[in-house]
Each structure stands twice: as structure tokens, then as C-alpha cells.
Amino acid sequence: xxxxxxxxxxxxxxxxxxxxxxxxxxxxxxxxxxxxxxxxxxxxxxxxxxxxxxxxxxxxxxxxxxxxxxxxxxxxxxxxxxxxxxxxxxxxxxxxxxxxxxxxxxxxxxxxxxxxxxxxxxxxxxxxxxxxxxxxxxxxxxxxxxxxxxxxxxxxxxxxxxxxxxxxxxxxxxxxxxxxxxxxxxxxxxxxxxxxxxxx
Amino acid sequence: xxxxxxxxxxxxxxxxxxxxxxxxxxxxxxxxxxxxxxxxxxxxxxxxxxxxxxxxxxxxxxxxxxxxxxxxxxxxxxxxxxxxxxxxxxxxxxxxxxxxxxxxxxxxxxxxxxxxxxxxxxxxxxxxxxxxxxxxxxxxxxxxxxxxxxxxxxxxxxxxxxxxxxxxxxxxxxxxxxxxxxxxxxxxxxxxxxxxxxxxxxxxxxxxxxxxxxxxxxxxxxxxxxxxxxxxxxxxxxxx
Amino acid sequence: xxxxxxxxxxxxxxxxxxxxxxxxxxxxxxxxxxxxxxxxxxxxxxxxxxxxxxxxxxxxxxxxxxxxxxxxxxxxxxxxxxxxxxxxxxxxxxxxxxxxxxxxxxxxxxxxxxxxxxxxxxxxxxxxxxxxxxxxxxxxxxxxxxxxxxxxxxxxxxxxxxxxxxxxxxxxxxxxxx
Numbered sequence: 001x002x003x004x005x006x007x008x009x010x011x012x013x014x015x016x017x018x019x020x021x022x023x024x025x026x027x028x029x030x031x032x033x034x035x036x037x038x039x040x041x042x043x044x045x046x047x048x049x050x051x052x053x054x055x056x057x058x059x060x061x062x063x064x065x066x067x068x069x070x071x072x073x074x075x076x077x078x079x080x081x082x083x084x085x086x087x088x089x090x091x092x093x094x095x096x097x098x099x100x101x102x103x104x105x106x107x108x109x110x111x112x113x114x115x116x117x118x119x120x121x122x123x124x125x126x127x128x129x130x131x132x133x134x135x136x137x138x139x140x141x142x143x144x145x146x147x148x149x150x151x152x153x154x155x156x157x158x159x160x161x162x163x164x165x166x167x168x169x170x171x172x173x174x175x176x177x178x179x180x181x182x183x184x185x186x187x188x189x190x191x192x193x194x195x196x197x198x199x200x
Numbered sequence: 201x202x203x204x205x206x207x208x209x210x211x212x213x214x215x216x217x218x219x220x221x222x223x224x225x226x227x228x229x230x231x232x233x234x235x236x237x238x239x240x241x242x243x244x245x246x247x248x249x250x251x252x253x254x255x256x257x258x259x260x261x262x263x264x265x266x267x268x269x270x271x272x273x274x275x276x277x278x279x280x281x282x283x284x285x286x287x288x289x290x291x292x293x294x295x296x297x298x299x300x301x302x303x304x305x306x307x308x309x310x311x312x313x314x315x316x317x318x319x320x321x322x323x324x325x326x327x328x329x330x331x332x333x334x335x336x337x338x339x340x341x342x343x344x345x346x347x348x349x350x351x352x353x354x355x356x357x358x359x360x361x362x363x364x365x366x367x368x369x370x371x372x373x374x375x376x377x378x379x380x381x382x383x384x385x386x387x388x389x390x391x392x393x394x395x396x397x398x399x400x401x402x403x404x405x406x407x408x409x410x411x412x413x414x415x416x417x418x419x420x421x422x423x424x425x426x427x428x429x430x431x432x433x434x435x436x437x438x439x440x
Numbered sequence: 441x442x443x444x445x446x447x448x449x450x451x452x453x454x455x456x457x458x459x460x461x462x463x464x465x466x467x468x469x470x471x472x473x474x475x476x477x478x479x480x481x482x483x484x485x486x487x488x489x490x491x492x493x494x495x496x497x498x499x500x501x502x503x504x505x506x507x508x509x510x511x512x513x514x515x516x517x518x519x520x521x522x523x524x525x526x527x528x529x530x531x532x533x534x535x536x537x538x539x540x541x542x543x544x545x546x547x548x549x550x551x552x553x554x555x556x557x558x559x560x561x562x563x564x565x566x567x568x569x570x571x572x573x574x575x576x577x578x579x580x581x582x583x584x585x586x587x588x589x590x591x592x593x594x595x596x597x598x599x600x601x602x603x604x605x606x607x608x609x610x611x612x613x614x615x616x617x618x
Contacts (some may be wrong), residue, residue: 040469061461073598135453307574316551406571
């Protein structure tokens with residue numbers, strides 16, 4: 001899989017002040033006028049990034065897929081609330097994070113959260129880089145408040161301010177959670193013998 | 201930043217406006233006299249031409265017809281046998297004389313656009329006349345039944361009366377019932393007719409084509425029985 | 441192990457995790473479009489506009505935007521006095537590889553053909569048509585042949601055995617089934 005940047009949906013910090021590309025603006029304008037096809041194009045561009053947001057919160061592929069669909073539906077219905085001077089992706093991720101958080105709340109009321117599905121085929125796991133699998137497990141075991149900042153930082157490449165915006169957290173809190181998440185992951189990896197020493 | 205974004209936005213708007221110039225219909229709308237002169241040159245019986253001219257002139261004035269679509273329609277009708285064209289025009293004249301909207305311009309359903317659609321589909325003048333007569337039947341039945349339930353005025357306003365919001369309600373409701381019966385293969389007794397018609401009205405109200413208050417009143421009052429009555433009356437003119 | 445190596449592992453692990461889940465995203469675009477076409481409108485255009493105006497946008501930016509809009513509108517009117525009111529474009533698109541000519545006909549053109557174009561020759565023909573709010577019946581003509589079922593249509597009607605597509609354009613969306 002390519003990074004989001006490789007797919008032309010750059011959302012990294014360096015590009016933060018870049019205006020919305022004209023083409024994307026046109027798609028949003030057409031969507032505002034009810035053009036569902038234009039919105040379909042937006043969905044195609046951002047579905048993976050939105051899925052990463054919902055997955056980071058829900059830890060379950062099926063729920064994350066549903067939440068991704070709901071997020072795009074809700075975003076379309078509330079598109080008039082989007083302020084064109086803001087970065088579109090940040091707004092979209094905020095909608096997605098809220099949808100996922102609501103799903104999580106509902107799930108908690110109904111039942112325990114399902115276990116992460118990522119274990120998959122053991123044979124496949126043996127063949128893949130076991131260190132990566134160990135990191136995936138470590139991320140899955142993170143407290144849920146920590147997972148979303150980690151994904152938004154490491155997968156989406158968002159700067160701390162935008163992560164704060166998406167998750168509705170002060171920058172200081174984002175920074176603390178990221179730091180603790182990293183420390184927890186590192187400790188877990190050391191525990192499992194994946195890494196041995198402290199900071200090099 | 202905001203300025204740059206707004207400029208981009210405006211560029212799009214201006215682009216949309218200019219893009220219009222590329223459309224085939226982007227010439228100025230013909231004047232009423234252009235249309236009436238064309239009608240005069242069609243060689244129809246003089247009394248009929250006079251009656252139709254008067255009805256069309258009133259229609260242009262009040263918004264029950266538009267010059268753009270009417271002229272295109274008249275031009276089309278010169279390409280089919282004269283008697284068939286005259287039959288179609290007679291239905292339109294009668295509908296106008298009864299105060300019905302026959303042409304909503306380039307947005308939405310209407311008798312004139314229906315004719316143009318059926319011609320585009322290659323249907324014969326005879327078939328088109330038949331469909332148009334049925335559409336007229338749905339209009340008359342819709343008005344009669346809605347008036348009975350106090351949803352629209354009971355009296356016929358006539359072609360010269362200013363357009364009222366209820367005129368558009370009658371048109372759209374009649375059209376939805378007509379679509380259900382003519383093109384969706386539904387029968388008047390089918391209870392699905394209610395959802396179909398209410399859904400149509402609701403969507404048109406959301407587009408601002410029918411006042412929401414009017415659409416809500418109508419959708420609340422409609423029942424499958426009322427719609428079945430409209431559908432039955434459309435085919436039984438003697439009972440209207 | 442250095443911190444940046446942990447970071448690299450984290451990136452790789454997250455990429456793998458997301459990648460494995462993206463199989464379920466195939467066809468999401470269509471699912472979203474279908475679902476939206478089915479759902480009721482949340483707000484009307486005017487409600488949305490009122491809300492936009494209530495937001496703390498700098499007055500001068502708003503005034504500038506309005507002035508430029510008026511200018512654009514005036515320009516449009518001067519250059520093309522048209523029976524179609526100024527409105528945002530709607531895309532009509534059809535895949536017709538190998539076709540020589542493709543057009544769309546509909547209520548919006550009084551059923552006169554409006555040509556679609558395929559400048560890059562990839563078989564995807566498009567036309568962008570500015571339309572006021574309304575319910576529009578339409579169909580495509582591919583090399584003169586009637587193609588009445590546009591996958592992007594919200595409804596279809598069958599007229600004398602031929603399909604006609606229907607789109608509701610502009611304003612909000614209301615539930616068909618209500």
C-alpha cells in the first residue's frame with residue numbers, strides 16, 4: 001500500500017497552509033450542489049485515510065468499514081458546515097472520528113469490544129516480518145485514547161495541531177499521549193524481546 | 201488565504217456562467233411574437249390558430265408556458281402529419297384554457313416537454329396525442345379531487361389568472377399519478393401509489409418547486425383512496 | 441534500538457494494518473452514493489446559506505465575494521443571455537468506448553441533444569451542464585442509440601418500453617419513501 005501522499009491525498013504537516021487544490025474545490029462545490037458523483041470522487045480519494053481514522057478508534061475492520069461509510073454520508077449531509085478556509089481533510093477526519101467515537105459508545109452499551117481481527121492466518125504471520133506483527137499487537141493493546149493520535153501521527157502524517165483539531169484535544173494532550181504511546185509500545189516490544197536495549 | 205479561496209470559488213461560478221454560453225440552448229429566449237409568428241406560418245385553420253395564439257399569449261404572460269420550449273415544439277410539429285400536430289396542439293390549447301401549466305420551461309415535467317421526449321423516442325403523433333389526452337385527464341381529475349378535499353380552490357381560474365402555488369401542486373401531483381399509472385405499470389388500486397406520490401411531492405418541495413407548507417398539507421391529506429379516485433377519474437371524463 | 445527505528449516499525453505496522461482492511465472498501469463510493477440518494481435531506485439550501493452567513497466570516501471577505509459574484513453573474517448574462525438560469529454545473533458522464541458521438545437529451549434541453557466530449561479518448565464521455573433546481577428526466581444518445589439507464593440516476597421511468605433516467609438537482613434531498 002502506498003502512503004496517502006503517494007495517492008495524491010497529501011495531508012502531512014508541511015503542506016498545511018497549502019490552499020485546497022482547485023480540482024478538489026470544484027468537487028466540493030459540485031457536492032454542495034447535490035452532485036453525488038462528485039462526492040463519490042471525494043470518497044474514492046479519502047476512503048483509505050478515513051478508514052485509518054475509524055479503524056484506529058474501533059479496532060475492528062467490519063465496524064471501521066461501516067463507520068467509514070457513515071462518515072462520508074454524514075460529511076456530505078453536513079458539507080455546508082465545512083469552512084472552505086480550513087483544510088478539508090482535517091474537517092473530514094473530525095467527522096470520521098466523531099462517527100467512530102459514537103459507534104464505540106454504542107458498542108460499549110451493547111457488548112464488549114470485539115477483539116482485533118488482525119491476527120489472521122498464522123502462516124501468513126510467520127512469513128511476514130515478525131517485528132511488524134509485534135508492533136501491530138502492541139498498538140492494538142494501547143489504551144484506546146492513545147491509538148488514534150498514533151495513527152494520525154504515523155499513518156496520516158498529521159502535525160500535532162491538526163491531530164488536536166480532529167480529536168478535539170489540546171495540543172499538549174496530544175503530545176503527552178503520543179509520548180506515552182510510544183513509550184508503551186517500546187516497553188512492550190522489549191518485553192517480547194523484539195528490541196533489546198534502550199535508546200541508542 | 202481566504203481571499204485566494206474565495207477567488208477560486210468565484211472563478212468556478214464565473215466559469216459556470218460562461219460555460220453556459222457553450223450550451224446549444226444558450227441563445228436568447230424567443231419573444232412571444234416570434235413564437236406567434238411561427239404559429240401563423242404553420243398553415244393551421246385560422247380559427248384554431250387564433251384560439252391557440254390567444255391561449256399561448258396568456259400562457260407566456262402568466263408563466264403557464266415558455267417561449268423557448270413552445271417554439272421548439274412548434275418546429276417539431278411541422279415534421280409530423282398536420283392533423284396529428286393539430287391534435288396535439290388542441291390538447292395544449294384546451295389545457296391552457298383551463299388554467300393548467302403546460303410548460304415549466306427547462307426544469308421539470310410538463311405537457312410540452314413530454315411531447316418533445318416522446319418525439320425524441322420516435323413515437324408517432326397519434327401515440328403522443330393519446331398520452332397527452334391522458335395527461336390532461338390526470339390534470340382535470342387531480343384538480344377536481346383536490347378541490348373536493350379543500351386542498352385547492354374549487355373554481356377554475358382560467359388562463360389569464362396569475363399563477364398560484366396550487367397550480368404547480370396540481371401539475372406535479374397529476375404528473376406523479378400519471379407516471380405511476382402510465383410508466384410504472386401501477387394500477388389505481390395499488391397502495392404503493394401513496395408512497396410514490398408523497399415521495400415525489402416531498403422531493404419537489406425540498407427543491408423549492410412547491411411551497412413546503414402546501415406540499416406538507418397535501419401529503420398529510422392524501423390517502424391511497426384519494427389517489428385511486430384521481431387515477432380512475434382520469435380515465436372516466438364523464439364522472440369528473 | 442533507536443527511537444526512529446521504532447517510529448519506522450510503527451509506520452510499517454500501521455500501513456500493513458490499514459492495507460489489510462482496505463479490501464472491504466472496494467465499491468464504497470457506489471454504496472455511499474446509493475445510500476445518499478435514498479436518504480432524506482438534512483437541510484435545505486437556504487438553511488445552509490443562513491448558517492454560512494451566521495458563521496464569523498470577515499465581512500470584507502464576504503462583501504468581496506458578493507461583489508465578485510455579481511460581476512461574474514453580470515458577465516455571464518452579458519455574454520450569454522440564456523433560457524437556463526445561472527447555476528452550478530452538473531456532470532453527465534457515460535462510458536461509451538468506441539462511440540463516434542454521444543449526447544444527452546432531457547428536460548433541461550427540451551430534449552435537444554447536448555453533445556458530450558471525450559477529449560482524451562478514454563471512452564468516458566462527459567458534459568457539464570449548469571442547471572437550476574428541478575426534477576429532470578434525461579437519457580443518453582450513443583451513436584444515435586437511446587441509452588436511458590444512467591447508473592448515477594436516482595430513478596428510472598419506462599416510457600413505451602424505453603428507460604428514462606431521473607435526477608433531482610439542487611436544494612436538499614427528501615425521502616422518496618416518506
